[in-house]
Amino acid sequence: GRRQQGWLSVITTARTFLLAGSRSSRSRSLLMRGALFFFSVLPSKKSLFSVGGGRGIRRRALVCDEFDEMFRGDFDNYAQVLGERAAGVEASDPGGHEHVHCSLRRLDGDVLACYYLDADPSKVFRLRIYSFRGAAMQIWRPTNSTEAHALVTDLPERWPDIDLDPINWEQLDGCDVLWGEEKQQPQRGGEDEEERGETTPATKFKGTMPNGGCTVASQFDPTRLVDVKDELFLDHSALCVDDRGYDRASGRLLYGSIHGVPYTMRRVSVRDYEEGKDSGEDCLHWTLGAAFRDPGLFDRKMQPLRRRTER
Numbered sequence: 001g002r003r004q005q006g007w008l009s010v011i012t013t014a015r016t017f018l019l020a021g022s023r024s025s026r027s028r029s030l031l032m033r034g035a036l037f038f039f040s041v042l043p044s045k046k047s048l049f050s051v052g053g054g055r056g057i058r059r060r061a062l063v064c065d066e067f068d069e070m071f072r073g074d075f076d077n078y079a080q081v082l083g084e085r086a087a088g089v090e091a092s093d094p095g096g097h098e099h100v101h102c103s104l105r106r107l108d109g110d111v112l113a114c115y116y117l118d119a120d121p122s123k124v125f126r127l128r129i130y131s132f133r134g135a136a137m138q139i140w141r142p143t144n145s146t147e148a149h150a151l152v153t154d155l156p157e158r159w160p161d162i163d164l165d166p167i168n169w170e171q172l173d174g175c176d177v178l179w180g181e182e183k184q185q186p187q188r189g190g191e192d193e194e195e196r197g198e199t200t201p202a203t204k205f206k207g208t209m210p211n212g213g214c215t216v217a218s219q220f221d222p223t224r225l226v227d228v229k230d231e232l233f234l235d236h237s238a239l240c241v242d243d244r245g246y247d248r249a250s251g252r253l254l255y256g257s258i259h260g261v262p263y264t265m266r267r268v269s270v271r272d273y274e275e276g277k278d279s280g281e282d283c284l285h286w287t288l289g290a291a292f293r294d295p296g297l298f299d300r301k302m303q304p305l306r307r308r309t310e311r
Contacts, residue, residue, distance in 0.1 A: 079264075
């Protein structure tokens, strides 16, 4: 019916831009580059999440032009997790983090956000629509998380029309994030600027929950209430997310860092893949999926992250 068609459209879109087929390395590369480009320049569509209920919506900046350029693309916290594992800290330890990848794709005035684990696009654990009203970011989640994640794994890859039908999504009331520019220390400029004693101001945006947090019902157990606290930082190089959830009844931390250390996800550059780079903590193109890594590269990168008992 209509509900299933909505899922087919939205979820196959998420799957298609995340996964690559079993074509040759060059063909898969071109496919993925085309997919990333497609979503970055997607023409204006009527979005029922945005202001005006989708009537006459024009493609526009989310918060401001600079934020608009930053809040898109791919981010991964491989370097953070690599450092923790080298120090003997596992994801399950206090202060430990899972290996998380975040993909942000612009859909008219909204953003489709897909989060997956372990550099494996089939391990999606969170799908969100971020809808903007000025600097306020509203958050929408699938009405059936289990069904959504199953479809990501099971549906065939294809390019459907994108149907952002709110019947398949629910807004997390009271969980809006308010974005604003964060003052930063100036950065040193180039040689000519240094000779003149000039500096280049760094731009960074901070996202906070105006009420300090919100309470939502767990999708896995609707009888459990979860207190959510989020704080985000965004600049040209990284997206940092301090995302914590506490059981309302017991106060126990359900997810996130007990010390409030954010997931520090560095921006992923496809150019590294095009130039044949595959080493260094900042070389993260391999986290995009099979089309962006040669055989064996995934195992070499992931080996240091595996649990001590698995190494």
